[in-house]
Amino acid sequence: MGIYFISDLHLSPERPAITQAFYHFLSTIAKSAKSLYILGDLFEMWLGDDDDTPLYREVVQHLKEYNLQGRSSERKTYFMRGNRDFLIGKTFAQSAEVTLLTDPTVITYQKQRYLLMHGDSLCTRDHDYMKFRELTRSADWQKQLLAQPLDQRRQYANTIRQQSSTMNSLKAADIMDVTQEAVLQVMEENLTNTLIHGHTHRPAKHQLSIHNQPAQRIVLGDWNTQGWYLTIDKNNQRLLISFDI
Numbered sequence: 001m002g003i004y005f006i007s008d009l010h011l012s013p014e015r016p017a018i019t020q021a022f023y024h025f026l027s028t029i030a031k032s033a034k035s036l037y038i039l040g041d042l043f044e045m046w047l048g049d050d051d052d053t054p055l056y057r058e059v060v061q062h063l064k065e066y067n068l069q070g071r072s073s074e075r076k077t078y079f080m081r082g083n084r085d086f087l088i089g090k091t092f093a094q095s096a097e098v099t100l101l102t103d104p105t106v107i108t109y110q111k112q113r114y115l116l117m118h119g120d121s122l123c124t125r126d127h128d129y130m131k132f133r134e135l136t137r138s139a140d141w142q143k144q145l146l147a148q149p150l151d152q153r154r155q156y157a158n159t160i161r162q163q164s165s166t167m168n169s170l171k172a173a174d175i176m177d178v179t180q181e182a183v184l185q186v187m188e189e190n191l192t193n194t195l196i197h198g199h200t201h202r203p204a205k206h207q208l209s210i211h212n213q214p215a216q217r218i219v220l221g222d223w224n225t226q227g228w229y230l231t232i233d234k235n236n237q238r239l240l241i242s243f244d245i
């Protein structure tokens with residue numbers, strides 16, 4: 001039992017071993033979970049719920065089976081969009097039998113409040129990215145993009161990807177990490193002493209202090225050569241665990 005958190009798997013047809021590790025995770029480690037929280041960037045790229053990439057169809061099917069099997073134990077899977085799969089919509093959620101969460105979301109487990117985020121909105125020093133984020137999260141922009149044929153969306157995504165990898169290689173590493181002010185502000189606003197997020201690919205447990213009270217920021221790791229997950233058990237013990245892929 002307990003609740004489980006993962007993020008940043010970046011599943012793609014080019015990296016089949018990571019997908020296999022995800023399926024294995026679902027059928028073994030996460031099988032006894034009370035809830036599974038996927039905090040964004042499950043997919044390397046999601047261009048709309050009509051995306052017909054065979055791998056994506058397969059992943060949806062696996063998630064669905066996992067969630068149908070979990071019905072008898074009332075297990076639920078929650079999904080928060082990341083910056084790579086922010087176009088995930090209701091059709092995906094219905095097909096995969098997951099519940100979509102807005103970013104941020106507060107959950108209560110064993111009388112503790114946990115603030116869940118993907119994490120990209122906390123990287124406030126990256127001004128270019130914050131602008132891009134604001135634009136691409138607008139309903140109008142998304143509607144316009146989704147109205148284009150899938151081929152055009154793929155071309156557009158490749159251009160953005162190349163631009164962003166060129167830009168990121170020119171940025172100092174700390175610009176692409178969260179800022180402490182943004183972290184403390186969102187934690188105070190949401191009256192919580194524990195924040196869980198992904199995105200930065202810097203797995204760690206950071207001890208903080210809010211109004212002289214101990215607080216914690218837990219960062220999930222990405223799945224690359226290792227897979228990462230966080231589990232919180234009924235005694236509120238928090239374990240950040242990695243395994244080889």
Ligand code: MN
Binds near residue numbers: 041083084118198200
């Ligand atoms: Mn991300």
